Amino acid sequence: MQARAAEDLKKRVTDGLVEAGLTYAGAAAFSTPRRLTLALEGLLAESPTVREERKGPKVGAPDKAIEGFLRGAGLTRDQLEERDTPKGAVYFAAIEKPGRPAAAIIAEVLEDTVRNFPWSKSMRWGTGSLRWVRPLHSILCVLSDEAGATVVDLDIDGIKSGNTTHGHRFMAPDEIIVTGFEDYAAKLKRAHVVLDTAERQQAIWQEATNQAFARGLEVVEDKGLLAEVAGLVEWPVVLLGDIDAEFLELPPEVLQTSMKEHQKFFSVRNPKTGRIEGFVTVANRETADQGATILAGNQKVLSARLADAKFFWANDLRVAKSETGMAAWAEKLSNVTFHNKLGTQAARIDRIAALAREIAPVVGADADLAEQAARVAKADLSSEMVYEFPELQGLMGRYYAEAAGLPQEVANACEMHYSPLGPSDDVPTEPVSVAVALADKLDTLTGFWAIDEKPTGSKDPYALRRAALGVIRLVLENDVRMSLFAVLKEQANEVAEGVAGVENQLFIQSGQAEELEAEFIKNMGVEDILAYLNEKDELEEGDRKEFEQGISFLERISDLLTFFHDRLKVFLRDQGIRHDVIDACIAMEGNDDLTLLVKRARALEDFLKSEDGENLLQGFKRANNILSQAEEKDGVEYSYGADVKFAEDDSEKALFAALAASEGAISTAIEAEDFAAAMGGTAALRAPVDAFFEAVQVNSDNEVVRRNRLNLLSQIRKVCGQVADLSRIEA
Template sequence: MPDLLLELFSEEIPARMQSQAAEDLRRLVTGRMVEAGLTYEGAKAFATPRRLALTVHGVTVRSADIREERKGPRVGAPEKAVEGFLRAAGLASIDEATIQSDPKKGDFYVAIVEKPGRPAEAIIAEIVPEVIRSFPWPKSMRWGARSAPQGTPFSPPEAEGTASLRWVRPLRAILCTFGPETEEPAVIPVEIAGIAAGNVTYGHRFMTDGAPIRVRRFDDYVPALEAAKVVLDPERRKAIIETEATSLAFAQGLEVVEDPGLLDEVAGLVEWPVVLMGRFDERFLAIPDEVIRLTIRANQKCFVVRDPATGALTSRFLLVANIEASDGGRAIVAGNERVIAARLSDARFFWEQDQKVRLEDWAKKLESVTFHEKLGSQAERVERIARLARELAPALGADPDAAERAARLAKADLPTAMVGEFPELQGVMGRYYALAQGEAPEIANAIRDHYKPQGPGDLVPAEPVAIAVALADKLDTLVGFWAIDEKPTGSKDPYALRRAALGVIRLVLGNELRLRLMDIAIASYDQLAHSLEGRANVWAYLRDGAEGYDCVEVARGYRANLAYWDTAVLAHVDDPDVQVRNKRFNFDGREIIVPRFAARARVALDLLAFFADRLKVHLREEGARHDLIDAVFALARETGSAEGAGEKAGEPQDDLLMIVRRVEALGRFLETDDGANLLTGYRRAANILRAEERKDGEGAFDGPPDHHLIEERGEPEERALLHVMEAAERHARAHVEAEDFEGAMKALAELRPAVDAFFDKVTVNAEDPALRANRLRLLNRLRRATLAVADFSRIAG
């Protein structure tokens, strides 16, 4: 079967775009081929700095013939309807249509439309220009005279009628061949913006003479490029770089510091990778390793090298050239050494100058740094974080004073020169500066680690002080943006709030923390309100504000100062002397101004719902069953026995660790015989209750069963079920209180024999309405007893 080879040859494509561009080319071309009726066996795309290439093998020679029946109007329909049908079906007259009969709708016209298959070459010739014109580059450019808009000074006469073309960089040539292995491939007749497809490509920009290279198909395309000093496959280029870099470092008794991101980038900068080693002055090693690595990486795209015995960086570095230089690369290395020396000299200056100012003094500069116009400055935010970290510290086993101290210094490195040059080093430099001025290691580590975890692969802080500051930082961010209603929507999350929520989840689960997030969210909200006290000089945090809103009482003269808060007058007070926080103020205008802050309870509940969604995603990614997650999340914050279950319905579950333990316990238990017994017993009771509630109404059988009625008139199996259930509930409750969820479910599973006997011997829908209702209440008690662990109605299977 024929194969397709397509190459789009251009000026240098940015490295960050190459991988996605190759995938887009494969997806767009093969997708349109399939839409046009062509099939294929396989496809693979490649990218180098100067080309996108695609090979599609096993393509069908032509698309299949299509015979389609198009239903038309009924016989005798208005003339306009018939004319429209003829145009759509491509018929010259109604005589070319057939008539079909329908017993219900009568006779109607049917057109038989036959579309013969088309040669693959013709289809591909249409697809390639479409793909080029609609290619989804993140950024593109209009280039060349032929691409200038008509009628502009840049559009020469010869460009008249030429459509505008946008591409990431100027497109220079198109290679497009198609044919089977046994025949000479044909060049697909493609032309766009004056560029006609051919069967030639070009080699390395500097290591060849630029002469065109003729190719037939993919099998000779790859070796032809290799001969012209171009490695087509980016994975092979990465392998060459890794191998040569490792060899050069090993020869010096050193090892390369792995950097997958840099490796991907460098592989997209070269077509013929050549690894060289350089060095810089050892005096620069006094700078922190992170600074050296980032300086060399960000500016020169070079790899750093370390001593395997100590793990410390050395004064060597590795660069990847795109040419085999005649001097062995000495000039290239020398040029890179000069630039790196200059960059490291700047970094050393920043390092030395920053340390001349204490972190406390750097922190004062945060007063002029706005965090968000509605949430205050970074200094105000630091104050909130410090207070919340102090509140959290006892529950985390951290020293409150250390937690508060670390929080107050956590953002102090933001105004420093080093972080201004390398924002990625925020926190990292704060740790170095803290240690240099004599702070305790736990405080310095908390400064570095409070941003963590920032991604799925990031480590979770384990030191108590760091955990306290990290949680306070993330929760302040979340509560603040929830309070001003700046929540993530769809794919938009400009403040990375989903990442912050996942960070809280990983901190809690990774350190097995038992925390009530509802209480913490409210405490964070309180800190937010308190931090705004200085904005109006007389900020009053009224917990009983109208509809739960937090109010600020201000004199008329402060109204202008609050205008940017989008304030609104809520009410007037009669007494001009108003007591606020045990202080008396005279309010000239006697106005109560309400900033647009949602009620703290509403904010906390909405935020907890967001945490629940993020935790569900996290658990699914960890492999937990979807239905088990739903079964646990359907519970209220606390559940108890049949009589007590659901008393706090509607309250969220905010102990994330306990939620996860319930899900894990439920999954393990359902794999056992006891789990099957519990699920079967539950379903027998739930099914009959569901059927009877449809008749009597939902909630008709709520409330405890009448014990006296069961003892006096009930069947032996009915009394046995009641007695066994009471014991099972006690045992289950004790296990739940001990957080032994598997034990609780095992206690409930022991109800299975009594449940089976009840259904075998007792008529639930007795003729006596009192007996019927009481037996259904007994079954409802059984159904509710399982809520001590999970909502079993959500479990599939």
């Protein structure tokens, strides 16, 4: 909360001062466990005088209107000025607001800031009404210039401002009088308080690494823990301790997690063995015995914690090595609810195992190993160690799978199937791990979409955006080729069939199912599809509800695919690919093959950066605009019938030839998924398209020639449209 509070203090005070007309040159905020500080430089001595002019009623207006205007302006009638305007004589008032001293403005702004500070949690104490994160003891508010320092007069719930503070709570508790920020920071440091959080972090890390290096060890880097510990102390004193030998055989991750979560200790590793052999704790004071008593107390508490971890480890290993092995833990998950609408963890594991087996050939994994890995990947959730340290799930699964003698690919999948957890997390590359990781995330997404529990706005309680990004990264970084829509549809059916109470779980089971899906994928809505079937006399009255439910289910899966596309846009935008380029590729057939989609998008992005690409895009848009306007005006679609025999100009004939040559080259390249070559074939159209528009007027007076040229424009749209929907590209 400290870093956020420092920024909030800075923003609220500076915004308030500027709004009141008091500008400044620079601002910096600082925080410690016991103080929140803001320093401003170059502050004006007073706010400038502001002159405001207001237009009033017309001369001769009713007295009540004029008196109301005078009251609002705070003036008398003799202070009004008459001016001629196009609408006649009008009264104007010149209102002058004199500047105010900086101290008066600061007092108002600071009091408002303190009373309305946006703490996420706050408390009230004593008999006052003030709320703060902890009881507020003092307010130091000093305004200094060349002439000296003055205290800004302020009283908030009986806490009066002054020019005094106190140093370290134990090492220098006496009162300190300050005259300005530099004096304040210097005197605090002499009083054993390091004001700057970054300076405390640097001091902790430097001393910790120096002490570890002196003993041939190294500190395990943890930036989050470093920031947290720096927020717990004002005068950091680094102490290096040893872990008892009886705990050194515990997995290093167990030692790290226990020390970090319970004690806020840094782990110290032996680089030769990789074992965690020591710890670093940060005290808040210096002692006569150089921290020996503090260190001894910490070691005693740590030994008790690690004794628990050792007990859990021994018990879990005994189960993993038993005859039943990890299967005993997996059976317990039948009593663990994953979600009240989606059943138990055991039911979910059955679905994941089946899906992992289906995905395995696609990612080059052994189907039996993929299913086996999926069935034990979450077994460690029943272990004592993971119950105590949930953050170790997956990792402990690998240790227990190895202890149980399972294949190494299975053990690795236990650890890696949760990955990637974020945009910077490593992506599994081992085929079995990829299969299980994909199955896990796809089942989560299809399950929550099936019960209509999608992310809304900034709320995403089940981390579904993260799961979708994980699928995208797994697919792209492992070059996985699959129809995502088909996988999502089949898995959603598995969810619907296995879980009672899922709405719209009835899927289309009829002779027209494939045909219906094909039409649905063309973005036809429910009513459109029903009308389509009615026209063909293939929808009996009793089947209407069944089809409506089936189509609704398909709509949810299509919506989930759109969700993937939205996540993909964010992912690719960070890699420099424009959103409209992605939209142009999503509009193409096969947009549920993410690897193919991204391959097309990258090629299109590169093409549009070239001179040929940019010029051809302008030619395409010109052709598309002329054609669209003509089709709307004439009420017909010019999509066929262009014939070279009606061509009147050489440029027109050249364009016919170029389109004929390019169409075949582009389609051949696209079939081979060589999108760079396809873009190159499109680039060959640039010159003939440019020449055509320079030499020819499309809307000729000769109606036959006009229709032929419009059909030729349609041919341009068709040929260029093979690579992407260029109409979606922004000019």
